[in-house]
Amino acid sequence: MASHSTTTSNSIKTSSLTQVDVELFAQWLQESDQTCMFTGAGMSTESGIPDFRSPGGYWSKNTPIDFNDYIQSEELRKVAWSRVFESSLNLGEAEPNKGHDIISVWFEMGLVQSVITQNIDNLHQKSGISPANVIELHGNGCHAKCLNCGHIYPFSELEPSYRETGTVPPCAQKRGQNICSGIIKTATISFGQPMPEDEMDSATRETSQCDLFVVLGSSLVVYPAASFPEMAKKRGAKLIILNREPTGLDGYADLVFNGEIGETLSRVNEAVKNRHQK
Numbered sequence: 556m557a558s559h560s561t562t563t564s565n566s567i568k569t570s571s572l573t574q575v576d577v578e579l580f581a582q583w584l585q586e587s588d589q590t591c592m593f594t595g596a597g598m599s600t601e602s603g604i605p606d607f608r609s610p611g612g613y614w615s616k617n618t619p620i621d622f623n624d625y626i627q628s629e630e631l632r633k634v635a636w637s638r639v640f641e642s643s644l645n646l647g648e649a650e651p652n653k654g655h656d657i658i659s660v661w662f663e664m665g666l667v668q669s670v671i672t673q674n675i676d677n678l679h680q681k682s683g684i685s686p687a688n689v690i691e692l693h694g695n696g697c698h699a700k701c702l703n704c705g706h707i708y709p710f711s712e713l714e715p716s717y718r719e720t721g722t723v724p725p726c727a728q729k730r731g732q733n734i735c736s737g738i739i740k741t742a743t744i745s746f747g748q749p750m751p752e753d754e755m756d757s758a759t760r761e762t763s764q765c766d767l768f769v770v771l772g773s774s775l776v777v778y779p780a781a782s783f784p785e786m787a788k789k790r791g792a793k794l795i796i797l798n799r800e801p802t803g804l805d806g807y808a809d810l811v812f813n814g815e816i817g818e819t820l821s822r823v824n825e826a827v828k829n830r831h832q833k
C-alpha cells in the first residue's frame with residue numbers, strides 16, 4: 556500500500572490497464588470506509604446515449620433553450636415539448652450497461668455508498684440503486700416537474716394534452732383553495748437555471764465525507780460539477796479517474812485509467828471477487 560500512497564506529483568498514470576492497477580483499484584474499494592462514485596456522459600455512452608456536448612451531439616442539433624427564455628416564451632416551451640415527445644432520443648428506453656450493473660452490485664456489497672451523477676438518464680436508479688442514493692446534479696430527463704410546487708409528472712401523463720394542443724398546460728395540483736398553475740418543465744437543469752440546492756448540498760456532504768472518490772466517464776470540464784473531485788482530494792480522499800480521454804485533473808489523481816468503463820470495471824470486479832475468496 557505504502558508504495559502506492561501517492562501525492563499529486565507522482566500519480567500513477569496508465570493507458571494500458573495493467574493488472575497491478577486493476578488490483579489496486581479493487582484494494583482501495585475494499586479498504587475505504589466511504590466510496591463516492593462520480594459519473595458523467597461516458598458512463599452512459601455504452602447504453603447508446605450519446606454525449607450531449609460532443610461535436611455532432613444533441614446540443615449541436617438542438618440549440619439549448621435557456622431557462623429564462625423557457626419561462627418567458629410559450630413558443631419555446633412548445634419547442635421544448637416537441638423535443639420530448641417527437642425526439643428519437645428516448646432516454647426512458649435506454650437500459651443500464653455493464654458499468655451501471657457493477658456499481659449497483661458494489662452498492663449492495665457495501666463497497667460504494669453514494670453516486671453523484673451529471674447524467675439525466677435515470678440509469679443508476681434503473682440498475683437497482685435507490686433513488687435516495689443517487690445525487691443528480693443536472694436533474695432527470697425521464698420525467699417532468701412543476702417549477703412552482705415541485706410535483707413530478709410522468710411524461711405519459713402529459714403526452715395526451717401535448718398531442719392535442721402542441722404544449723403542456725400549467726400545473727393543475729391543488730394548493731389549499733387554489734390551483735398551483737406553475738410552469739411544468741422536464742426535470743433537468745437547463746442552461747441558465749441555478750444548480751439544485753439540495754443536490755449540491757448532498758454532493759458536497761458525500762464528497763467531503765468519502766475517503767475514495769472515483770470519477771467515471773466525465774471529462775471534468777463543466778463547473779461547478781468538476782469541483783467535486785478537487786474537493787475530495789483536498790479533504791484527503793484518494794482519487795481515481797477512469798475516462799476514455801485524458802481529463803484536466805489527471806495530474807491530480809492517484810490512479811488514472813484511460814479506457815472503456817464496462818471493460819475496466821469488469822476487470823476490477825473480478826479482482827474484487829478474488830480478494831473476497833482469499
Ligand SMILES: [Zn+2]
Pocket residue numbers: 701702703704705706726727728735736737
Ligand atoms: Zn405545481
